[in-house]
Amino acid sequence: MSEKSSDNAYWSANLRLILGSLIIWAIVSFGFGILLRPMLSGIAVGGSDLGFWFAQQGSILVFLCLIFFYAWRMNKLDAEYGVGEE
Amino acid sequence: MDQFVINLLFVGASFALYIGIAIWARAGSTSEFYAAGRGVHPVTNGMATAADWMSAASFISMAGLIAFTGYDNSSFLMGWTGGYVLLALLLAPYLRKFGKYTVSEFIGDRFYSSTARMVAVICLIVASTTYVIGQMTGVGVAFGRFLEVSNTAGLLIGACVVFAYAVFGGMKGVTYTQVAQYCVLILAYTIPAIFISLQLTGNPIPALGLFGDHVASGEPLLAKLDQIVTELGFAEYTAHHADTLNMVLFTLSLMIGTAGLPHVIMRFFTVPKVSDARWSAGWTLVFIALLYLTAPAVGAMARMNITELMWPEGTNSQAVSVEQIENDPAYEWMATWQKTGLLGWEDKNGDGRIQYYNDASDEMQAKAAEEGWEGNELTNFNRDILVLANPEIANLPSWVIGLVAAGGLAAALSTAAGLLLAISSAVSHDLIKGQFNPNISEKGELLSARIAMAVAIAVATYLGLNPPGFAAQTVALAFGLAAASIFPALMMGIFTKVNNKGAVAGMLAGLIVTLVYIFLHKGWFFIPDTNTFSDADPLLGTIKSTSFGAIGAMINFAVAFLVSKSTDPIPQEIEELVESVRVPRGAAAATADH
Numbered sequence: 001m002s003e004k005s006s007d008n009a010y011w012s013a014n015l016r017l018i019l020g021s022l023i024i025w026a027i028v029s030f031g032f033g034i035l036l037r038p039m040l041s042g043i044a045v046g047g048s049d050l051g052f053w054f055a056q057q058g059s060i061l062v063f064l065c066l067i068f069f070y071a072w073r074m075n076k077l078d079a080e081y082g083v084g085e086e
Numbered sequence: 087m088d089q090f091v092i093n094l095l096f097v098g099a100s101f102a103l104y105i106g107i108a109i110w111a112r113a114g115s116t117s118e119f120y121a122a123g124r125g126v127h128p129v130t131n132g133m134a135t136a137a138d139w140m141s142a143a144s145f146i147s148m149a150g151l152i153a154f155t156g157y158d159n160s161s162f163l164m165g166w167t168g169g170y171v172l173l174a175l176l177l178a179p180y181l182r183k184f185g186k187y188t189v190s191e192f193i194g195d196r197f198y199s200s201t202a203r204m205v206a207v208i209c210l211i212v213a214s215t216t217y218v219i220g221q222m223t224g225v226g227v228a229f230g231r232f233l234e235v236s237n238t239a240g241l242l243i244g245a246c247v248v249f250a251y252a253v254f255g256g257m258k259g260v261t262y263t264q265v266a267q268y269c270v271l272i273l274a275y276t277i278p279a280i281f282i283s284l285q286l287t288g289n290p291i292p293a294l295g296l297f298g299d300h301v302a303s304g305e306p307l308l309a310k311l312d313q314i315v316t317e318l319g320f321a322e323y324t325a326h327h328a329d330t331l332n333m334v335l336f337t338l339s340l341m342i343g344t345a346g347l348p349h350v351i352m353r354f355f356t357v358p359k360v361s362d363a364r365w366s367a368g369w370t371l372v373f374i375a376l377l378y379l380t381a382p383a384v385g386a387m388a389r390m391n392i393t394e395l396m397w398p399e400g401t402n403s404q405a406v407s408v409e410q411i412e413n414d415p416a417y418e419w420m421a422t423w424q425k426t427g428l429l430g431w432e433d434k435n436g437d438g439r440i441q442y443y444n445d446a447s448d449e450m451q452a453k454a455a456e457e458g459w460e461g462n463e464l465t466n467f468n469r470d471i472l473v474l475a476n477p478e479i480a481n482l483p484s485w486v487i488g489l490v491a492a493g494g495l496a497a498a499l500s501t502a503a504g505l506l507l508a509i510s511s512a513v514s515h516d517l518i519k520g521q522f523n524p525n526i527s528e529k530g531e532l533l534s535a536r537i538a539m540a541v542a543i544a545v546a547t548y549l550g551l552n553p554p555g556f557a558a559q560t561v562a563l564a565f566g567l568a569a570a571s572i573f574p575a576l577m578m579g580i581f582t583k584v585n586n587k588g589a590v591a592g593m594l595a596g597l598i599v600t601l602v603y604i605f606l607h608k609g610w611f612f613i614p615d616t617n618t619f620s621d622a623d624p625l626l627g628t629i630k631s632t633s634f635g636a637i638g639a640m641i642n643f644a645v646a647f648l649v650s651k652s653t654d655p656i657p658q659e660i661e662e663l664v665e666s667v668r669v670p671r672g673a674a675a676a677t678a679d680h
Contacts, residue, residue, distance in 0.1 A: 011668050018175050025171045029164045030334055037326060046297025047306025048324040055160035056382040057293060060167045060375050067174040067371055071364035074179070078361065083669040085359050 010081035017073055021066050029059040089484050093232045096488035097495060100270050104263045104499075105250055128362045132369025134261045135353040137268035139166075139344075139370070140377060141217075141501035142224030143561050145271060146494050150472030152385035153392075156323035160382075161337040167371060167378055168337070169344020172573075174367030177345060178354040180580045182363035183666075183673045187355060189348050189572065190516045196579040196667075198660055199586040200521065205593050207516045209571040210348045212597075214505045214512075215546065217347070217564035221502040222550030228498060231426055231474065232491040238551060244499065245547040252503040252539055264504070267496040272376055274493020278477040278486050279380050282387050285480060292383035300390075311386055314393050317401040319447030323386065329628040339635035343565030346573030349501075349508040360670035388476050395479065396442040396464060405439040405463075419478035423471055430466035435459055502546070506539050513538035562632040563604055570596035570638025578646055580667060588650025596642030600634055607631035 032040060037051030045053045078084040144166065152159045184192050190210060194203025222241060225248075229240025276292070283295035287307055300307040312322045321327050344350065353370075354363045395417070396406050411417045411431070423429035431440050435458055442464040443450050454460070474494055477486045514535035519526050526534070571593045578584040578592070607624065608631055609616040621630040629637065656664075666672070 007665065007669050014668075021171070021175055025168065029168050029337065033160060033164055034326075034330065034333055034337070047308030047310070047312075048297075052157055052160075052308075052324050053297065055157060056163055056296075057379055059164050060371075060378055063167050063171050064368065064371055064375055066171055067364075067368040070175055071361070071368055074364055075361045078670055083671045085361070085670050085673050 006081050007083065010077060010083050013077055013081075014074065017070065017077075021070055024062065025066060028054055028062040033059050089487060090234055092484050092488040093491045096485075096492040097232060100266075100492040100496060101247060103266050103270075104496075105247070107263045107266055108250065110262075128357055128366040129369050130261070130265060131353060131357050131362075131366045132371075133268045133373050134264035135350060135366070135370040136373035137264040137271060137496070137500040138353065138504035139350055139501070140271065140374060140497055141221055141561075142228070142494070142498035143220070144377065144381075145275065145497035146224060146228065146473050147470050149381045149384040149388065149476075150469035152382055153389040153472055154467075154469055156321070156386075156389075157326055158328035158333065161333055161340065163378055163382060165337045165340025166344060167374060169341040170367055170371040170374070172341060172345040173350070173354075174364060174371075176580070177351060177573075177576055178363040178367050179360045179670070180667045181351065181576070182354055182357060183360050183670055185673060187352075188511050188515055189351050189576070190512060191520070193575055193579065193589070194516075194520070196660065196663065197575075197584075197586040197589040198657065199590065202575075202586055202590050202593070203516060203520060205590055205597075206572065206575065207512050209567060209593060209597055210512045211509055213346075213564045213567040213572070214348060214509045215542065216560050216567070218502050218505040218509070218542070218546045219549045220560035220564070221498050221505065222546045223560070224498040225495070225502065226550055227470070228474070228491070228494045232495070241547060241550050244495075245543055245550075248499055248502050248506065249540065249543050252506045252543075264500050267500040268373060270489075271493045271496045271500075272373070274489045274491075274496070275377050275384075275473075276380055278480065278482055278490060279384050279387075281482050281486065282391070282476070282480045283383060286387050286390060292387070293379040296383040296386055307390070308386065311390050311393075314397075314401050315389070318393070318397075318442065319444035319450030323389065332628045332630055332633050335629060335633035335636045339569050339633050339639075340565060342569035342573050342639050343635055346568035346571070346576070347564075348512070348568075348572065349504040351572075351576075352508055352511070360673050384473065384476065388472055388479065391479050392467075393442070396440065405441045407439050408433055409438065411440065416481055419475055422478065423475055426471070428466070428468035428471045429475075431464050434461050434463055440464060506542050506546075509542045510535040510539040563608075566600045566604060566632070566635035566638060567597060569635030570600040570642055574639050574642040574646065578643070580664070582647075583656050583661065583664065584646050584650040585653055585656045587653045588646040588648075591649040592642040592646025595645040596638045599641050600638030603634045603638075604631045 027036075032051055033055035034051075037049070037055070040050040040054075043050040050058075075084075148162050148166075151162065181189070181192055184195075186192060186195070190203050190206035193206040194200060197203075222245065225244035226237045226241030229235065229244050230237040231240075233240060233243070235243075279292040280290055283289055283292040286300060286302075287295035287298040288301050289295035289298045296307065298307060299305065300310045303310050305313075308324055312324055316322055354366060357363050357366045393401070397403065398406055398410075406417075411420055420429060420431070424431075433440060435441075437458065440463045441454075441457075441459045443454070443459070443462055445451065445454065445459075445462040474490060477490055514531050518534050519531055574596060575589050575593050578589065584592075603625070605617070607617055607619050607621055619625045621632070624630050
């Protein structure tokens with residue numbers, strides 16, 4: 001595979017990963033935390049409901065997992081497509 | 087020992103530490119001044135970025151806003167952390183690969199236009215300056231309270247300290263100073279929270295205590311809190327009352343603004359490799375999350391403590407007596423804070439008791455008529471004093487109170503220093519070297535950076551003495567501007583082939599529309615009574631001026647695409663630049679020249 005087409009494949013893989021991550025990012029914050037909160041109101045979490053937990057703590061924990069997952073995945077992709085810095 | 091002496095000891099010792107580190111790590115060359123020679127480990131960088139990011143707004147103000155509003159102010163928690171996802175996925179690794187020092191350099195090169203670079207510099211300077219004014223106001227209030235001097239004297243002392251380590255240290259000094267500040271700040275925030283969580287829930291981790299059981303009643307803490315605040319006529323703590331559209335837009339504005347603030351983005355230029363830039367964003371959020379997961383617990387538990395102090399025998403019994411407030415040591419904090427003018431009470435009906443309730447609620451008005459109350463008697467409780475007063479409210483040892491004083495100052499000072507660095511590099515590197523005098527020597531550039539910093543401190547201190555509005559309004563403007571101008575330009579520069587004209591038109595449209603919308607609601611240049619609308623009844627439906635940054639960003643994207651489509655496509659070499667930014671291969675250390 002030429003360098004150019006390998007770079008393009010790397011970039012599309014990256015875009016797919018970003019899109020998937022941002023969908024989760026939006027679902028936990030704007031979704032579970034705000035818009036979908038009424039749907040989760042039946043699930044009790046310590047004196048309130050799951051939507052309240054996502055708005056105050058859960059979304060932050062998911063954001064953390066997303067960033068570390070993305071960094072780990074991308075550093076692997078760098079090696080796979082031979083586009084790393086070394 | 088007197089509380090004042092203890093505060094002085096803690097604040098003095100922490101400052102000696104920061105200044106000592108700044109002197110030890112003095113920057114020698116231009117590259118060290120801006121980017122610490124790129125020798126900063128991702129974890130260290132993450133810690134410094136966290137200190138840089140968490141300002142007086144996060145440390146002093148946020149938990150107080152959550153305490154008195156509850157769920158509706160979750161926007162701050164999600165918004166100020168969610169922005170790091172955007173930063174890590176959409177900006178940080180690519181800007182590090184590009185390998186220059188400043189955000190406006192990227193915009194200037196990518197959009198092959200010195201006009202684009204100029205517009206970006208203007209956006210950066212305006213956003214950073216407005217933000218730093220808010221910080222200096224916070225510095226003045228905190229110094230004034232803890233050193234027991236006037237607000238003006240506190241502000242001037244604070245300005246001298248910021249000047250000392252920002253001007254002489256540069257980025258390297260600031261990086262290590264900020265690591266120390268992070269440690270002071272996080273200890274100061276979590277230690278009182280741990281004490282309070284143990285008192286109320288028996289759980290040593292405040293974030294878990296929030297969802298645990300209230301020891302005194304055996305009920306879940308949040309359920310108990312909902313019950314007692316509704317009994318006093320206040321809105322249920324955990325329920326959703328805010329306008330949903332405005333809440334979504336406000337959260338989004340804070341997120342985009344976070345990813346568009348120059349002093350945060352600049353941090354990712356200082357890691358050795360592209361892969362480190364990805365990790366570094368994650369580490370930053372780890373250190374921020376330690377405070378942000380604790381903040382909602384601090385807010386809810388403080389609300390609980392305050393309500394119980396005002397109704398010591400329960401909300402259905404007698405309110406606290408004036409005599410008890412004046413004599414009981416548990417109420418000493420009220421007298422202390424009354425002196426600042428930020429806390430006040432008044433026995434309106436002369437019954438010798440202070441009734442704290444929501445006098446706007448119909449139900450409570452009926453009850454008040456029955457009981458002979460003549461309105462809420464806890465007449466003033468400034469939201470911004472909550473975190474600083476919290477250890478006193480919970481009756482914690484005096485060393486904890488001193489630690490909180492040092493932490494609040496660390497938060498305000500570290501952000502002010504980071505912003506000043508962003509302003510000084512925009513002026514010396516982008517304006518002077520990039521535009522007016524490209525042949526300036528390294529020494530001359532360093533000197534002009536330091537002069538720019540001194541001027542920025544002077545301006546911010548002056549405006550901090552006569553603030554254009556409340557700190558929160560000033561900070562909201564900074565976020566709105568960064569969201570509407572910088573973030574879209576950076577994102578389009580990496581992910582699309584938008585051309586120079588598109589970028590310039592987009593940035594100008596986003597900036598101007600957002601600025602006008604804010605001025606229409608807050609007054610032109612924040613001059614009181616020059617506003618046409620107010621946030622209680624905004625121009626566009628329910629969209630408040632603080633939430634408009636997200637709309638400004640959408641306008642920026644739309645205008646940029648339309649203009650770009652109808653003008654010439656980008657040249658071949660820029661197409662190659664965009665492609666090279668997208669892959670880490672060949673990332674080199676940054677160069678000061680181009």
